[in-house]
Amino acid sequence: MFRDALKHDEFVITCEFVPGRGKEGASVDAALGFAREVGTSGPRIHAVSLTDNPGGNPAIMPDALAPAIQACGLEAIVHFSCRDLNRNAVESRVMALSRAGVNNLLVVTGDYTSGGFEGNAAGVFDLDAVQAIKYVKAMNAGLEVPGAKKGTTIRLPSTDCFVGAAVSPFKRSEQELMPQFFKLEKKIAAGADFVITQLGYDMRKFLEVKRYVDSRGLRVPIIGNVYVLSLGAAKTMHAGLVPGCVVTDDLLRVLEAESRDPDKGKGKRLERAARMVAMFRGMGFQGVHIGGFALKTQDFRFIVERAAAIAPHWEEFVPEVSFSRDGEFYAFPPPPSYRPAPPDADPVPSFGRGRRSLKYTFARGMHRAVFDRRGLGCRLMTRYYRAIGERSIMARASHFAEYLLKFLTFDCRDCGDCALPDMAYCCPQGKCAKQQRNGPCGGSRDGMCEVFPDDRRCVWTIVYDRLKHVGRLDELRGRYTPPRKTELQYTSAWANYYLGRDHGAGATTPALGTEPKGPTA
Ligand code: SF4
Known part of the structure; x- marks a missing residue:
């Protein structure tokens, strides 16, 4: 076998x-x-x-x-x-x-x-x-x-x-x-x-x-x-038309020369x-x-x-x-x-620190202030979201304000199960064509997205730069992010976080191998 x-x-x-x-x-x-x-x-x-x-x-x-x-x-x-x-x-x-x-x-x-x-x-x-x-x-x-x-x-x-x-x-x-x-x-x-x-x-x-x-x-x-x-496949790959497959100029030249042989x-x-x-x-x-x-x-x-x-x-x-x-x-x-x-x-x-991202520094500071479960800000926000309930005018207004802020800042798509802290404050829904939450697909080329090669950098290269600067690259290889809870779509991700309904409920996301068996959501 x-x-x-x-x-x-x-x-x-x-x-x-x-x-x-x-x-x-x-x-x-x-x-x-x-x-x-x-x-x-x-x-x-x-x-x-x-x-x-x-x-x-x-x-x-x-x-x-x-x-x-x-x-x-x-x-x-x-x-x-x-x-x-x-x-x-x-x-x-x-x-x-x-x-x-x-x-x-x-x-x-x-x-x-x-x-x-x-x-x-x-x-x-x-x-x-x-x-x-x-x-x-x-x-x-x-x-x-x-x-x-x-x-x-x-x-x-x-x-x-x-x-x-x-x-x-x-x-x-x-x-x-x-x-x-x-x-x-x-x-x-x-x-x-x-x-x-x-x-x-x-x-x-x-x-x-x-x-x-x-x-x-x-x-x-x-x-x-x-x-x-074959030469045909090489030309297609050289042109970047097969995701993840690389044929260099030199290799293409070798194949072109070989194609002139009697057996092509x-x-x-x-x-x-x-x-x-x-x-x-x-x-x-x-x-x-x-x-x-x-x-x-x-x-x-x-x-x-x-x-x-x-x-x-x-x-x-x-x-x-x-x-x-x-x-x-x-x-x-x-x-x-x-x-x-x-x-x-x-x-x-041995890689050193890399470039600093102001956006990441600001988002991390905000996260510490109001999302860290040990902090006063988080306890106050939890009380607030408990008090306003699910369907009150305040709940709707809070959700709208959250969405507007996150749309303008992170290209939020209102998925309700926020992965921003898992991805150095990059949104997988808005910034990754395949909504990857645990690392890049294999299709990027020269740092650009497989689906939008002309105008979108692969979001995981940004995540890498941000975490490298703060010496937290180990998170990228040790931290597992579970599948998105689709039942939370178009609900307030903040409410879901504070009230323990999202994938990060109760704790930081467990490392692989330490969580119970079976699908998470
Ligand atoms: S709530 Fe979902 S769509 Fe909005 S920023 Fe977070 S991960 Fe992205």
Whole structure:
């Protein structure tokens, strides 16, 4: 089994397929044909990985193909995007997959929606990937839910999901890269069983994922991404049209030159992929995730077999896959060697303080004055909100004044379950297109939002700068923010805070691993 192989330190190989749009067609045939051919006779493939509406476009659900693939003797890994499902649908889907015997999930935030019937579909993003991983692991433990009689609970049959998380290290600046690592740390704390990297072509960046995880003393298998890059895909990525995927000018030039070969560069593409497999193995990764457009079974076979043949020479290939951009930030100094090494020190304490934010300083001061539960201001405000009740004119006027102030200051959307203190006084509803409360998605590019690349900075780069200045970066990797309580939408977040109805009720938000099991809201 895939999970057994990882547990026994076997080097795993997974192959990715992209189910296309339509209930049948070439994409579906390719995935099923591959499973039929490889399921019975090598190469040794541990799982077939199936994407979930990649690029935010509709496609046949991987759940429909996974059982057929498993019937061929191969395991499936189903990508599980938070983009299209609310938390109830997440639970339904996990139950349905478990019932069908499909237990390997790769939980991701998901690219923003970019297609749909009579207009673009709405992105849901009810949960972020950290919350979704925690939810699935709580289902594994057996969720406790309300019983038929008031005050009783029942425990649901447990699932047995093996949950993967993704990490996107190909970020150019410190503010963009470090929150990716911090969020990865939260995903691991939430229970991620394995990690798959974003695709990329800079082995030092890949190695940094491993160095970061090791420096924090975390134990989780990391699987490197090997994407067989065609010139067409490279041009699309170079133009920034595939969220989180980076192709530099230099790499594009290499591929353009290769495309002039008689085979249009296919031989060199496959050779590069084989060398990356060999490098990941040599660097101590626990496997590779191979993907690419229109790959055939013989292509996968070539990559795997060729990688084994050239394995002893893997270190020679590192300079060939070292494409970085001007000003690229690395969390660690250049590695003396790409071989497995003792853990580095945590890089964060050496980063210094960074820029001061007056807005943050002011908001934090205000928070201390009236929201700190130990303070007089908080006690007085609690009395005030108790006295004015829910529907009085004073309650409505207070809510309006709160909304106006927070709209003008923070771009508040009146969600009623305020995450400003969790995010250095940045509003996830107004400032993050995917409403992420536990860290950035993987889609930002050069510090800009995936959805508004021309005019909106990724809010998590701002959160990072603010917390760095006050020496509180540890909050970004240790503090879990639960899903938003949607029942509080369009109610006063201040009243909900003072009267103990929001997610921060009664205490600071617990660190992952210290709270009771089960979904919070
Ligand atoms: S109440 Fe909700 S929408 Fe308003 S600032 Fe807080 S998190 Fe943002």
